[in-house]
Amino acid sequence: MNITEIKEGIHYVGVNDRTKHRFEGLWSLPYGVSYNSYLVVDEKVALIDTVDAAFAGEFLANIDRILHGRTIDYLVVNHMEPDHSAAMSTLRLRYPQMQIVGNAKTLQMIEGFYGITDNTLCIKEGETLGLGSRSLQFFMAPMVHWPEVMVSYCPEQKVLFSADAFGTFGTLDGGILDTQLSTDHYWDEMTRYYACIVGKYGKPVQAALKKLGGLQIDMICSTHGPVWTEQIGRVIGIYDRLSRYEAEAGVVIAYGSMYGNTERMAECIARSLAECGVKRIVMHNLSSADMSVVLRDIFKYDTLIVGSPTYNGELFPEVQSLLDKIAARSIPHRRFAHFGSFCWAGAAVRQISEFAQKIGWEPLCQPVEMKQGYKTSCEEMCRTLARSVAEQM
Secondary structure, three states, X not given: OOOOEEEOOEEEOOEEEOOOOEEOOOEEOOOOEEEOOEEEEOOOEEEEOOOOHHHHHHHHHHHHHHHOOOOOOEEEOOOOOHHHHOOHHHHHHHOOOOEEEEOHHHHHHHHHHHOOOOOEEEOOOOOEEEOOOOEEEEEEOOOOOOOOOEEEEEXXXXXXXXXXXXXXXXXXXXXXXXXXXXXXXXXXXXXXHHHHHHOOOHHHHHHHHHHHOOOOOOEEEOOOOOEEOOOHHHHHHHHHHHHOOOOEEEEEEEEOOOOOHHHHHHXXXXXXXXXOOOOOEEEEEOOOOOHHHHHHHHHHEEEEEEEEEEEOOEEOHHHHHHHHHHHHOOOOOOEEEEXXXXXXXXXXXXXXXXXXXXXXXXXXXXXXXXXXXXXHHHHHHHHHHHHHHHHOO
């Protein structure tokens, strides 16, 4: 069997992107990213999702290798984000009789993005599209992570086409199934993908997991990353844990520092935590850190310590940026502590305290505030903060 036939009659026709530096113009791609699309070939042919417009030529070539002149009867649009829908106009030129299948919100977006209004099929929750010996059943998954998102399920082969759910950053280097790849690097990339892209939508993810819980699933075909078979339990477990905002024991220390004084406070806190027996400590200097990695670690670990100097009467800008991103993701709980510094008028510690109050986080202890240069008296306060955090972990 050709490696791209991932199950009898179901073919992978996606592409790899190793040239894009930032996903959505924001999030780094050290391992690249895949745009996954699938052909279900039966008496009728259904294509599920498309790819980024930059790869339309390669995408059409992948389809041609499978169809050998047959037409596509249906294009099923599970998700309208342009990295999965932008080749739609090109496909319509190649296959003018192709019917575009989506829900009401999908079809409105298709008109808005691509001006296509004809030859569409509007489907609803639980409806089925017959292809011959196979069928596709549709389930709405709104806000995972756009409002039009749905998933498609082939009951005859127990395959779930899951849109962005269960996706991850990283190209598919050779293999397509998880059994054909070394998956080690995908797990942190999955957490990073979730934290950056899906992180705000924990409740909708939980609702989708509950809705799909009764299905027997032997294969998950996401729009990014490997096709999951043997690792389905682990993948669903990760998405379940992250969408409940649960985390493993560990401390993230995220700080800004202009001249090294606030950084010395962070170093003292980290060393004191280690002296108290805490082993999982991750430090991020926000002036140079990859923000997507910082967010990944905040989703991964249950304790966050934030430090900032006062900068022009405000928080250090990169610290403010991080706090804004945390608030935008509606993370309901983390063990939390904070510290800061100032030269002539303190503001950073107060503003971090206001942030914690606003999102409902109760600090573990009193913050540490340092005036001007790092000194022995401040070191002891940092040690006290660290001991208090360690005792409550």
